[in-house]
Amino acid sequence: MTILLKHLFEYLYSLRMRGYSLIDSRSNGAALLLVFFSIHSSFSVAAEFIDLYSVKLAVDSETKQQRLVASRKALETVFVRVTGDNDAVKKYPLLAENIAAADQLLARYSYYKDSKPSVHYETNQVMTKNARITAGRMLEHAQSSQLMIEFSFKPEAVKQLLMSASAPFWQASRPEVLIWLVVQEGAERTIVNSELSPSHFGRLEVAARRRGIPVAQPLLDLEELSKLNENDIWASSMDKIIASSDRYSHGAVLTGKISRRTSGQWYGQWTLSYQNSEQVEFFSGSDLFEFSHLGIDLVADKMANDYAVVTSEKRPNNEWMIHVDGIHSLQDFTQLSQSLRAVPALKSIRLHSVDQSSCYFYVDAVVQLQKIKALLALNGSLELQLPKDLIPNIEVEPLIDTTSLHYIWRQR
Known part of the structure; x- marks a missing residue:
């Protein structure tokens, strides 16, 4: 199958260079490729970044x-x-x-x-x-x-x-969560990471593995600590925390603080910064694992709401157009097709046409356009542009009130 795919792509690319459109009935290679996409672009994940299984x-x-x-x-x-x-x-x-x-x-x-x-x-x-x-x-x-x-x-x-x-x-390609956590015991406050507080960070890792959430920890180098210290995190100075988080690649920032009273009880708080909004959860209890799960569950529940897709065959499908500019080589084309096939919400993908450095795909999705955008945003090579009107399908009546997504392919 890999060899067949390679030959199909090579033939397709040669046709494109000669000015053929893939919806031209004279192009047998186009027909083969359309069949290939229809059959092999079903519900699957091509590259998994988290081992879910x-x-x-x-x-x-x-x-x-x-x-x-x-x-x-x-x-x-x-x-x-x-x-x-x-x-x-x-x-x-x-x-x-x-x-x-x-x-x-x-x-x-x-x-x-x-x-x-x-x-x-x-x-x-x-x-x-x-x-x-x-x-x-x-x-x-x-x-x-x-x-x-x-x-x-x-x-x-x-x-x-x-x-x-x-x-x-929920597919295995998931946004990373940057965690800032301060623990106070007595008068001493400590920023948690795997080196300074392995037991505290280990609890977070256990909770994160359970939910399939990739977590990152701050470097805590001299440059960072000169701009943000344990007291800033304790005070939930979100402007400073978000500014210090910008040096990291992340999909959310989770900020926490926890303190033990003389009674032995722990009191804490988590603040989740995600999608330009904040959510706060408070904690009191005797078990720090419960505190760790509270924070990770807060993140996981929010992200799952955006990225998890119900793929029941009973759900009605929606057909959308995805237009991608910046496809300059066979390698670009191959990587783009793999990226689209890695999205579980896209039940089938049909190549509509290729024009110079632009590719147009029809996709049958089990979700609405906003969720497709959220899922494709996980791919750093696809840069979303302003939406365009749907390009008419010459073989099928255009769908009413259907729009498209327009991207530029940025090779990473």
């Missing part, structure tokens, strides 16, 4: 019974990640029914010993607050060498199950 759990032994129990818990975690919904198993009965048959969705599993479980241990209880607290305590008191099992589930089987359940799917 692998879960590591602590176990006491290698018995079959423990493996079966652990596999069910691991599949629950996968369902939470891929749907973007903490309550996925409760909301979608078909997912709950398949938990008991987790082995049927399993690609492989393996055992290993983890010499640093405090860093790499992953929660093995995922659906309830009490379970997360239990997992957190297990992390803090983990043995120096912990027996672990890693499960890897079949991506296509999981995606097909989501479609059958009419559950959302």
